[in-house]
Amino acid sequence: MNTTIAVLMGGPSSERDVSINSGKAMFTACESLGYDTILIEFEDDILSHLDTLNRVDLVLIALHGGIGENGRIQGMFESLGIRYTGSDALSSAICMDKHISKLLAEDVGISTPKWKRIRKGKTINKFEYALPCVIKPNSQGSTIGLTIVNEESNFDFAIKKAFEYDDEILIEQFIDGKEITVSIVGNEVLPIIEIKPSHDLYDYECKYTKGMTEYICPAELDEILTNKIQQTALEIYKLFKCRHYVRVDFRLDKNDQHWFLELNTLPGMTDTSLVPKAAAVRGNTFEQLVDSIIQQALGTE
Ligand SMILES: Nc1ncnc2c1ncn2[C@@H]1O[C@H](COP(=O)(O)OP(=O)(O)O)[C@@H](O)[C@H]1O
Ligand SMILES: [Mg+2]
Structure with missing residues (x-):
């Protein structure tokens, strides 16, 4: 019997659009490789696709960022015995x-560049950090929410921006x-x-x-x-x-x-x-x- 594959794309993360591009490209590749392939796009409703995901031989994960890449979906698939591509839940997390x-x-x-992890609500002494430095959300991708700070006057804005995407941010030495x-x-x-x-x-x-x-x-x-x-x-x-x-x-x-x-x-x-x-x-x-x-x-x- 032919191998069946579901390509999973979209998701609720800020890299949703990138995921849709990856998903479409991988879907086309699977088709030309001769697999019986279905393309699944979801936003918040992954549960409504579980029946289908359970029926295929393999789920090809074309998600980027958020629950698609941080181990949450991987953990769910592991619990349900659904075979999927990419690193496992622990490794992804x-x-x-x-x-x-x-x-x-x-x-x-x-x-690895020197860094400090800072949780939301903590006071930050900006004079502790050598400039230039890089301020970024701890768990984002695609350079979203990241700023290279060259001047002290940009520091507060960069901190605020990074916290818009995560409750933890990194202040990192610029290389x-x-x-x-x-x-x-x-x-x-x-x-x-x-x-x-x-x-x-x-x-x-x-x-x-x-x-x-x-x-x-x-x-x-x-x-x-x-x-x-x-x-x-x-x-x-x-x-x-x-x-x-x-x-x-x-x-x-x-x-x-x-x-x-x-x-x-x-x-x-x-x-x-x-x-x-x-x-x-x-x-x-x-x-x-x-x-x-x-x-x-x-x-x-
Ligand atoms: N410490 C650093 N020094 C110089 N450039 C950096 C540093 N950290 C990040 N960058 C720049 O920002 C980009 C994105 O950073 P990265 O840590 O890879 O996060 P992500 O790709 O997940 O958004 C890097 O590709 C690099 O261009
Ligand atoms: Mg990167």
């Missing part, structure tokens, strides 16, 4: 919490240098991508508007540095017990020191997203990438 994931990384000696990201599929590390946004910040617009960002893959780094960064990415992937596919974001400073920012357990999956870009450089089509994720989740790869 760890990775969505930047503070927790930085603590774990630091614990094994991986460099001047390059933006790099490392994709992992299965246990294999793909070529590193260097990202050159046209804005100072790799913001929402630069992430999702064609032509706003230049991508260099493989990144022009020497072999020793490339291997070192790829090994760190793999170490983090294993430390956080991730599965199937992830993307690890780093900054690379002027002294070629790489700094771990965060790990995305459900990275963008349109055919122009970063993981597919890196897979293409290694010679894999978008369909092959999607099929690898499916086969890993089915336990056949």
